[in-house]
Amino acid sequence: MGRIIVLISTTPDGFADSRNVIIEPDFFEFTHSLLSHSDAVVFGRKTFEQFQDRWIERLQDETSPDWIKKMAQSLHDIQKIVFSSTLKTTRWNNSTIATELDIAYIKSFKKEHKGGLLTFGSLSIIESLIQMNVVDDYYFNIQPIIPGKGEARFFNSLNLDKPCSLKYVAYRELSSGAHIIHYQNADSIQNI
Structure with missing residues (x-):
């Protein structure tokens, strides 16, 4: 059975802007390990377009360090699903555009796959998955900075009927x- 996995990079004061994420080999190695156990990555339109532009270029850039190239190749190879009602085309390898992320899609994925459905960076997608109570694994990447301001505040529009209890597994x-x-x-998502 497939698992729903979210990787959330955030600061202690709740800002999830990519500019607050420290770009380092350790982080990409960890993200690559999540990708290697996943069957697909899911994005919202805005994050998908940013990743598409950035990672296609990094894959083709011969001056990129090996750890960047490895990540770029993994993102190139894996199935990517972007949920958008406005996006019509994509130029990124193995990409599919879907219009609606709903519980039926999640049930189908979990039943048909053994690997994970991973998302990172797409706050609206993460909030939707949490709202549906379908996330199996949460990875919070806590950055050592308190910016005090930013464009994206994590959990800004999340409104749960009841708290979602989490069980600690490990840290790195x-x-x-x-x-x-x-x-x-x-x-755990036995309710589905």
Whole structure:
């Protein structure tokens, strides 16, 4: 059975802007390990367009460090699903455009796949998955900075009927001082 996995990079004060994420080999190695256990990555339109532009270019850039190229190749190879009602075309390899992320899609994915459905960076997608109570694994990448302001505040529009209890699994410290904390949904998605 497939698992729904979210990787959330955030600061202690809740800002999830990509400009607050420290770019380092440790983080890409960790993200690559999540990708290697996933069957697909899911994006919202805005994050997908940013990633598409950035990672196609990095794959083709011969001056990119090996750890960047490895990540770019993994993103190139994996199935990518972008949920958007406005996006009509994509130029990124193995990309599919879908119009609606709903519980039927999640049930189908979990039943038909053994690997994960991973998302990172797409806050609206993450909030939708949490709202549906379908996330199996949460990875919080806590950055060692308090910016005090930013464009994207995590969980800004999340409104749950009841709290989602999490079970601590493990943590990993990165060389930058960032910490990735792994939790699982304590209720786990047996409700689906």
